[in-house]
Amino acid sequence: METRQRPYVLVTPARNEREFIQVTLDSVVAQTVTPQMWVIVSDNSVDGTDDVVRSFAAKYPFIRLCRNDERTDRNTAAKVNAINMGIEALAETDYAYIGNVDADVSFGESYFETLIERFESDGGLGVIGGRIFQMDARGQAVEMKTDPESVAGATQFFRRECFDQIGGYRPIAGGMEDGIAEITARYYGWKTRSYGDLPVVHHRELGTVGRSVYKSRFSSGVTEYVVGFGFAYHFVRALSRVFEKPYVIGTMLILAGYVWALISRQTRVVPDELVRFIRREQMSRLGSRLGRRK
Numbered sequence: 461m462e463t464r465q466r467p468y469v470l471v472t473p474a475r476n477e478r479e480f481i482q483v484t485l486d487s488v489v490a491q492t493v494t495p496q497m498w499v500i501v502s503d504n505s506v507d508g509t510d511d512v513v514r515s516f517a518a519k520y521p522f523i524r525l526c527r528n529d530e531r532t533d534r535n536t537a538a539k540v541n542a543i544n545m546g547i548e549a550l551a552e553t554d555y556a557y558i559g560n561v562d563a564d565v566s567f568g569e570s571y572f573e574t575l576i577e578r579f580e581s582d583g584g585l586g587v588i589g590g591r592i593f594q595m596d597a598r599g600q601a602v603e604m605k606t607d608p609e610s611v612a613g614a615t616q617f618f619r620r621e622c623f624d625q626i627g628g629y630r631p632i633a634g635g636m637e638d639g640i641a642e643i644t645a646r647y648y649g650w651k652t653r654s655y656g657d658l659p660v661v662h663h664r665e666l667g668t669v670g671r672s673v674y675k676s677r678f679s680s681g682v683t684e685y686v687v688g689f690g691f692a693y694h695f696v697r698a699l700s701r702v703f704e705k706p707y708v709i710g711t712m713l714i715l716a717g718y719v720w721a722l723i724s725r726q727t728r729v730v731p732d733e734l735v736r737f738i739r740r741e742q743m744s745r746l747g748s749r750l751g752r753r754k
Contacts, residue, residue, distance in 0.1 A: 586650025613638025681717020
């Protein structure tokens with residue numbers, strides 16, 4: 461007798477995503493195991509995003525469109541607020557797993573079926589997802605090199621018990637809501653994994669949304685301070701981006717953002733015990749990297 465997989469739901473925040481959201485819609489409706497419900501929150505969209513979603517919702521009953529018309533800047537705090545609105549719209553929907561899916565990604569037809577199989581084969585997994593391939597200026601998909609424990613925010617898939625325990629996403633204006641979510645999961649003892657055999661293509665070219673790349677680099681430095689990153693780990697991360705545009709200037713801006721936040725005593729946005737956990741993890745990773753180089 462065939463055992464039916466436990467149900468899952470998806471939430472997608474979308475602000476002016478008409479150019480890309482159809483590839484995401486096509487990917488989800490083609491899944492071998494479709495979601496119990498997929499809530500797409502149109503966050504102040506004015507470009508026809510809603511029309512694209514409605515055309516799919518008319519054919520697929522599990523798709524639900526919600527509108528958020530509260531005026532906010534386009535940043536990750538607004539994104540988290542849209543996600544929370546989507547979670548509220550799930551209401552009494554029964555589900556075992558919940559996914560946050562960006563409105564500009566695509567993946568294979570068995571993507572979620574495979575993720576659920578991995579959840580069900582290992583009860584310790586809390587957050588999982590595929591490996592991101594980023595579109596570059598030439599239109600080619602380039603794999604983003606990340607730690608196997610790191611799951612990109614564009615496609616984080618949670619065991620419901622884990623998501624509830626960490627309290628979902630924290631709204632952080634400068635970003636890293638996804639990073640803090642997976643770190644908090646590990647703090648509570650859950651395992652986090654990304655899988656190289658499950659590619660996820662991020663179709664929007666990196667750095668084409670929101671603030672200028674210069675403001676973004678400075679802001680990332682500020683954010684790494686307010687979420688509790690230790691300076692040594694921050695410094696190594698900043699140096700690792702020296703070969704990304706705008707190269708040396710970008711690295712200097714990241715470092716400057718952290719130092720400015722330190723000097724101006726910006727308020728930490730995560731609890732002290734989580735800061736201590738973050739720094740222990742970071743020092744362990746730095747030690748492992750140095751050990752491999754010997």
